[in-house]
Amino acid sequence: MKQARRYHPLIILFGLIQLLRNSAFIALFLFVMKAGSQSFLIVWGRKLFLPFIALAALYVLIDWLSNKYEVDGAHIHLSKGILVRSKRTVPFTKVQNIQRHTSLLHRLFGFTSLTFETGMDGSESSIEFKVISLKEANWLEEAVSAKTKAEVPEVSEKTLHFSPGKKDLIKAAFTSLSFLVLLSLIASIYTKISDFIDLEERGIGFLKGFLDSWQVQAAAIIFFLIISILAGFLRTFIKYGKYEIFSDETRIYIRKGFLEETSFSISKDRVQAIEIRQNMMKRLTGAAEVKLVTAGDVSEGDEKEGVNSLFPFLPVDRAYKIAEEILPAYEILQKMHPLPKKALWASLLKPSWLWILSTAALVYFKPEFLGIEETWLVGSILLFSLIVFVRVAGYTNARYLINGPFIQFKTGIVGTRLFISKRSKIIEAEVTATRWQKLFGLASIQTVNRGKPVQHASVENVPADVASSFYSWYKSRTDEVQIK
Amino acid sequence: MHVNIREPRNRVSRNAIRVWIISEAIQNIIGFAVLGVLFYLDDRFSWKEWIGWILIILLAISIPAAIWSFISPYIQYKSWRYDVDEEYVQLKSGVWQEKHLLIPMTKIQSVETMQGPIMRKYGLYSVSMGTMGSSHVIPALPKEEAVSLRNKIARLAKVKEEDE
Numbered sequence: 001m002k003q004a005r006r007y008h009p010l011i012i013l014f015g016l017i018q019l020l021r022n023s024a025f026i027a028l029f030l031f032v033m034k035a036g037s038q039s040f041l042i043v044w045g046r047k048l049f050l051p052f053i054a055l056a057a058l059y060v061l062i063d064w065l066s067n068k069y070e071v072d073g074a075h076i077h078l079s080k081g082i083l084v085r086s087k088r089t090v091p092f093t094k095v096q097n098i099q100r101h102t103s104l105l106h107r108l109f110g111f112t113s114l115t116f117e118t119g120m121d122g123s124e125s126s127i128e129f130k131v132i133s134l135k136e137a138n139w140l141e142e143a144v145s146a147k148t149k150a151e152v153p154e155v156s157e158k159t160l161h162f163s164p165g166k167k168d169l170i171k172a173a174f175t176s177l178s179f180l181v182l183l184s185l186i187a188s189i190y191t192k193i194s195d196f197i198d199l200e201e202r203g204i205g206f207l208k209g210f211l212d213s214w215q216v217q218a219a220a221i222i223f224f225l226i227i228s229i230l231a232g233f234l235r236t237f238i239k240y241g242k243y244e245i246f247s248d249e250t251r252i253y254i255r256k257g258f259l260e261e262t263s264f265s266i267s268k269d270r271v272q273a274i275e276i277r278q279n280m281m282k283r284l285t286g287a288a289e290v291k292l293v294t295a296g297d298v299s300e301g302d303e304k305e306g307v308n309s310l311f312p313f314l315p316v317d318r319a320y321k322i323a324e325e326i327l328p329a330y331e332i333l334q335k336m337h338p339l340p341k342k343a344l345w346a347s348l349l350k351p352s353w354l355w356i357l358s359t360a361a362l363v364y365f366k367p368e369f370l371g372i373e374e375t376w377l378v379g380s381i382l383l384f385s386l387i388v389f390v391r392v393a394g395y396t397n398a399r400y401l402i403n404g405p406f407i408q409f410k411t412g413i414v415g416t417r418l419f420i421s422k423r424s425k426i427i428e429a430e431v432t433a434t435r436w437q438k439l440f441g442l443a444s445i446q447t448v449n450r451g452k453p454v455q456h457a458s459v460e461n462v463p464a465d466v467a468s469s470f471y472s473w474y475k476s477r478t479d480e481v482q483i484k
Numbered sequence: 485m486h487v488n489i490r491e492p493r494n495r496v497s498r499n500a501i502r503v504w505i506i507s508e509a510i511q512n513i514i515g516f517a518v519l520g521v522l523f524y525l526d527d528r529f530s531w532k533e534w535i536g537w538i539l540i541i542l543l544a545i546s547i548p549a550a551i552w553s554f555i556s557p558y559i560q561y562k563s564w565r566y567d568v569d570e571e572y573v574q575l576k577s578g579v580w581q582e583k584h585l586l587i588p589m590t591k592i593q594s595v596e597t598m599q600g601p602i603m604r605k606y607g608l609y610s611v612s613m614g615t616m617g618s619s620h621v622i623p624a625l626p627k628e629e630a631v632s633l634r635n636k637i638a639r640l641a642k643v644k645e646e647d648e
Contacts, residue, residue, distance in 0.1 A: 295616075364534070424645070427591040428616050431584040433487050438582070444488045454617040468488040474586055478571050481645050483590070 004070040004079070010109060011131040015060035016107065023053060069129075071143065076116070076127055090127055092144045094118045096296035097266040099307055104259055112137050116144060117296025119452065126297060145267065158246045160229065161322050164311055170233075172240055172313035175285045185231075198325060220360065243311050247326040252292065253465030254310065264307040266294055272449045273421035273457075274323050274330060278316075282412050287312075288319040293421075295450040332420055336408055338398035343398075343461035346440040347391045355383055400445070400459045400466070402473055405480055407447065409457045419457040421449055424481050429474040430458075431467045443467035447474075489584050492567030499606040500564075500624030504557035506602050512550045517545060518633045566622050568633060570640055573613060575620060589613050592641040597630050613637060 028051055062082060070077040078088045094269040096119040114129040114137045130139070164172070171177070238258045246253040252271070255263040273293040280287055289312040297344045298308040310322060320332050362376035369375040390413055399410035399418075407426070410418040428448040437443055446458035446466050462470075493617065519542060524537055556579055565576040573592065575585040594614040609630035612621045612628065 073533050266503060273541045364537070414541070427617055431487060431489065432578070432581050434581040438486060441486065448615075448617040450616050456617075464487045471586060475572065477588065481588075481590070483643055483645060 004068045005078070006064060006068055007113070007122075007129065008131050008133060008136075009064065010111060012060055014105065014131050015063070016057060016328060017054050019053070019060065024050075024196055032472075048117075051211060059391065065292060073142065076144075078127065082370065088124065090116070090118060092339040094120070095144050097264065097272050097294045097298070097308075098141055098145065099265075100141075100263045101300075102257075102261040103139065106131070107261075112133060114140060117294075117298075119295030119297070119450065128339075141265070145265065152243055160243045160244060161325050162314070162318075163309060164240060164243050164313075168242060168313065169236055170310070171285065171287065172311075173233050173236040175281050175287050175313050176236065177226075177281065178236050179228040180232075181235055182231040182432070191445075227361075238309065239246055240313075245310055245326065252326050254307065256307075256363045262307055264298070268327060268329065271327060272425045273419060273455060274332070274449055275455075276319060276323070277413075278416050278419070282313070283416070286316050288314055288316045290314060290319045290323050293449060293451045293455055295452065297452045299452075307421050310449075330420065331403065332407055333401060333408070335404055336401040336410060337466075339395055339398050340442075340463055342440045342473060343442055344392070344395045346442055347395055348388065350436055354388050355380070355387055358383055375377040395461075398459055398461070400462055401459065402470060405477075407470075407473075409447075409459050411457075411459060418448075419455070421457070423474060423477040425449055426477075431471050433464065433467070437461065438464075445470045487582065487584070491504040491575075492576055494568075495564050496561065496564045496566070496622065497608055497626050497629075498561065499607075499608055499626075501557045501561045502606060503602050503606055503624055504625045505554060507600075508553035508557070512546075512553060515546060517548075520545065533619065545582050564623070568637060568640075573620075573637070575622065585620065587613070587615060589595065589637070589640045590643055590645045592637060595637045595641065597634050611637075 026045075027049065030042060030045050037043075050384075056213050066082045067080045068078070070079075076090045077094070078090070080086055088419055088482070095116045097110050097117050099115045099117065100112050106112050111133055112136045114132050114178055116127040118125050118127075129140070132140070170460050199210055240256065241258045242261075243256045244254070246255070247268070250269075251265050251267050253263065253265045255261065271292050275291040275293055277291065278287070290310040292308045292310070294308055310319075312328075314322065320334060323328060358379045359376075362379050366373075366376050367379075393413045394411070396467040397410065397412045397416050399408070406420060407423070408418060408420045410416055426447045426449055427433045430446040430448075432444055432446070434445040440461075441464045442461045443466075444458060444460040447458060448456070449455040493530055519539065522539055523543075525531070526539060544583060559579045560577070563573075563579060563582070567574040571589055573585075573587045573589065575583075575587075577583055592613050592615055596612050597609040599609050603624065607627050608624045609627055610621050610623045611625060611630050611633050612619055622633070
């Protein structure tokens with residue numbers, strides 16, 4: 001048991017640095033860019049700027065003074081507030097997953113940040129230690145994770161399951177189209193600068209004269225291509241270079257990041273489901289992304305891939321193998337049932353309201369594109385083909401399998417998503433049959449799992465008897481569920 | 485070949501039909517009133533021609549929809565079934581789409597009874613259950629039934645599974 005205490009005082013410094021970073025642009029705007037402006041707003045803005053910064057800095061200090069935490073054998077207690085005081089107690093057993101993020105600033109001081117996710121609704125679903133010493137973070141993580149384990153853990157060795165080699169990284173760089181990154185970066189810088197300076201006149205005009213000869217043009221293009229590829233590689237290496245998936249008896253650990261380090265750990269029995277995703281590029285290169293679906297939040301700033309992602313560019317076979325290795329309680333079969341032929345008919349013959357209404361609108365308005373009178377016909381045919389493509393692809397990609405206590409759903413049109421869960425982790429099951437589906441003897445099945453956001457997985461147009469057996473399959477979950 | 489799932493046994497109150505019809509009627513009256521105002525404005529300020537067409541289409545859709553809204557409560561009543569035992573809540577409903585839902589009792593987080601003004605007139609309550617993922621409603625049960633169902637679910641849902 002530890003005494004109630006404040007967070008590490010370094011949090012004040014971090015708070016101040018963040019404040020400076022956030023207000024830097026406003027300062028730049030008020031004092032440099034609009035330096036000569038006498039407008040009412042700007043003048044007052046300048047007068048109020050420093051007092052505002054002083055107040056905000058004072059707030060950072062008071063915030064540190066008024067926040068305390070306390071850890072006993074099974075709970076974390078948090079108290080905060082000056083005028084309105086609030087206390088919160090979170091039992092270790094409610095923690096779903098643990099995240100650490102070590103920014104460059106953290107590294108400079110030998111600190112880190114630690115977040116416990118509880119997976120509850122609302123804004124207070126996590127406990128965050130913004131600045132915490134490595135020693136204390138290790139101690140806290142140990143204390144909390146020991147309590148969330150189902151059994152008392154034996155000291156077990158961590159095994160490394162995957163860490164990308166050069167080949168994996170090169171493949172990742174191409175699959176993620178990373179060489180386009182430079183292009184988008186330049187475009188965004190260009191638009192930002194051109195807000196202030198007329199680039200067309202100053203820079204580009206000069207370049208245009210320069211680029212007149214084709215030799216120079218070719219050289220420029222080749223140079224640019226090389227730079228883009230290098231930049232892409234650099235970015236991929238920084239992002240995925242140091243990627244490690246570990247596991248021990250009871251927990252899974254994912255660590256990544258070259259400059260800034262992020263790590264994620266979850267108890268194996270807290271994994272709600274496994275998701276294997278492939279977008280079009282990944283399908284072409286035979287790569288896949290495996291995600292562990294957890295009840296706690298896993299978003300990582302504005303990054304698209306959450307911290308719960310095992311390396312996003314795993315070779316497909318390896319992806320399945322690693323998933324089974326780190327979660328021995330799961331069995332994933334690659335061979336699944338396709339939908340019956342009649343499902344294709346049911347989906348193709350179903351009237352498309354979208355097409356009917358769009359065509360009606362096109363016929364009525366008869367819009368002309370590039371002066372072509374038959375635009376409405378072309379538009380209608382294009383939409384029709386698109387709808388047929390979506391339906392055929394949806395039929396071709398769909399797979400399902402019920403395998404002992406596991407269920408696998410695969411769906412998708414251009415990209416695919418394979419969702420694998422256990423009967424005991426599914427919180428709702430649903431069977432639906434529209435009148436149209438009934439004509440063909442088909443139905444849809446859906447599962448709901450915990451997650452942030454809640455995970456819905458479904459397959460449409462499975463045979464009706466499969467739907468019935470899915471229902472009774474879920475009903476027999478009581479056989480394997482242990483009740484407290 | 486149809487979905488072969490044993491239907492839950494319990495039905496909702498027969499008065500549900502009236503409640504639904506009354507509330508549909510109110511909605512229809514409001515809807516037609518709005519449409520009427522739009523037609524008037526269209527005529528008065530001579531709006532563009534296509535707006536008139538859209539209004540006519542809306543009217544053409546609204547009339548059968550209004551008639552249907554007097555029929556569908558009967559079918560809806562017929563299709564609604566629920567069952568609550570120690571392990572599961574089973575719900576079955578749907579007019580156009582038959583829907584079977586199975587929720588384990590251990591996954592239910594909250595349960596409440598609710599009553600709107602029309603339901604009050606008939607002494608009916610709806611029972612709404614929340615899981616970690618969503619919430620589900622059994623509409624229109626007589627007061628005693630609703631309250632005892634709510635209490636029963638509350639009592640049974642207290643049990644939690646090992647790994648939560």
